[in-house]
Amino acid sequence: xxxxMVKSAQRVFELLELFExxxxxxxxxxxxQRLDMPQSSVSMLLKTLAARGYMDFDPQERTYxxxxxxxxxxxxxxxxxxxxxSVQDMxxxxxxxxxxxxxxxxxxxxxxxxxxxxxxxxxxRLTLPPGTLRPLHRSAIGIMLLSRHDDEQIxxxxxxxxxxxxxxxxxxxxxxxMRFVETARRNGWFESDSLATEGxxxxxxxxxxxIRGQTLGVGVGxxxxxxxxxxxxxxxxxxxxxASC
Numbered sequence: 001x002x003x004x005m006v007k008s009a010q011r012v013f014e015l016l017e018l019f020e021x022x023x024x025x026x027x028x029x030x031x032x033q034r035l036d037m038p039q040s041s042v043s044m045l046l047k048t049l050a051a052r053g054y055m056d057f058d059p060q061e062r063t064y065x066x067x068x069x070x071x072x073x074x075x076x077x078x079x080x081x082x083x084x085x086s087v088q089d090m091x092x093x094x095x096x097x098x099x100x101x102x103x104x105x106x107x108x109x110x111x112x113x114x115x116x117x118x119x120x121x122x123x124x125r126l127t128l129p130p131g132t133l134r135p136l137h138r139s140a141i142g143i144m145l146l147s148r149h150d151d152e153q154i155x156x157x158x159x160x161x162x163x164x165x166x167x168x169x170x171x172x173x174x175x176x177x178m179r180f181v182e183t184a185r186r187n188g189w190f191e192s193d194s195l196a197t198e199g200x201x202x203x204x205x206x207x208x209x210x211i212r213g214q215t216l217g218v219g220v221g222x223x224x225x226x227x228x229x230x231x232x233x234x235x236x237x238x239x240x241x242x243a244s245c
Contacts (some may be wrong), residue, residue: 011037011045018067025056025063040235053113053131068106068214069115085164087209091118093217094241100220100227101126105141108133109163112142112217126200126221133170135161137177140192140204141217145176148186148206148215153180154181189235193224201227203234205242218242 007188014035018237019026032039046064047083049055056067072088086137093101103126111133119127136142137158146154158172166172184190189205204219218241220234221227227234 007076010043011035014047015042015049016070019031019063019066025058025061025065027061027063031064031100053108053115054060056108058203067115067208069113072104072149080185087207087216088116090244091116092242093244094218094220094237095120096116097237098220098230100222101128101221103128103141103204103221104207105134105143105145105204105212105217105219106137106214107136110136110165112136112139112145114145120222122222124223124226126197126202126223128221134196135165135172137161137172138196140190140195140221143180143184143190143192144204144206144219145179145215145218147181147190148153151157151178151181154178162189189239191231191235194231195226202229203231203238204237205238207242 001149015031018031028039028042031037031046032042046055046057046234050057050064053069054067057063058065058066063211064120073082091102091104099120099122100121102118103114105112105114107113112135114128114130114132114134116140117128117130119125129137134142136146142213146157149157154177162171183195191201191203193201195202202215202219202221202223207216209216218238220238
């Protein structure tokens with residue numbers, strides 16, 4: 001290692017560069033071999049990045065892969081104003097059109113994680129830092145992401161959530177969640193009302209991307225009363241944004 005370089009920081013970039021060269025998910029053993037790093041260090045680094053939302057872990061394949069959140073970190077450095085060919089550009093356009101907070105989320109196991117956010121400039125607004133986790137069944141974006149799964153899969157996920165997290169965070173109401181999911185499937189969008197944060201509402205839809213075929217969720221949020229009052233306009237704007245990508 002060159003003098004003056006921080007070892008832990010260097011390892012993060014070496015890891016990301018390895019994924020860039022391989023262009024595929026990797027197992028811990030592969031990373032250890034290619035980077036010649038101790039397995040304990042690699043495992044701890046991957047777990048830390050996964051906990052912060054920068055790495056996805058596939059428990060079936062036992063592989064890691066950088067998450068979509070990594071892709072958004074430097075997007076602003078290579079985009080020119082006015083271009084509408086990226087997710088971030090879409091979010092900026094949606095923010096300008098609605099004046100509300102724009103949220104982008106992905107499924108992370110039994111949770112939904114906000115991977116990017118553009119905050120509203122209004123005095124009363126919804127504020128959620130990127131990286132925040134919400135149970136899938138307790139967010140508009142999470143309900144939309146659940147709607148991609150069949151009913152049997154959703155039931156298994158909710159029962160697993162109740163078994164692992166219900167005692168600490170409250171149990172998921174399976175019948176209620178299934179009604180929400182059916183509404184989301186029927187309409188192509190879903191509106192939450194104080195589902196995660198008292199007094200806040202979000203209107204969300206799905207966003208199908210070219211990033212390893214992943215489906216994300218995009219939504220606009222703000223005080224419930226304002227979201228209700230502007231529902232028709234916000235629904236149209238969110239659906240247009242989802243279709244644009």
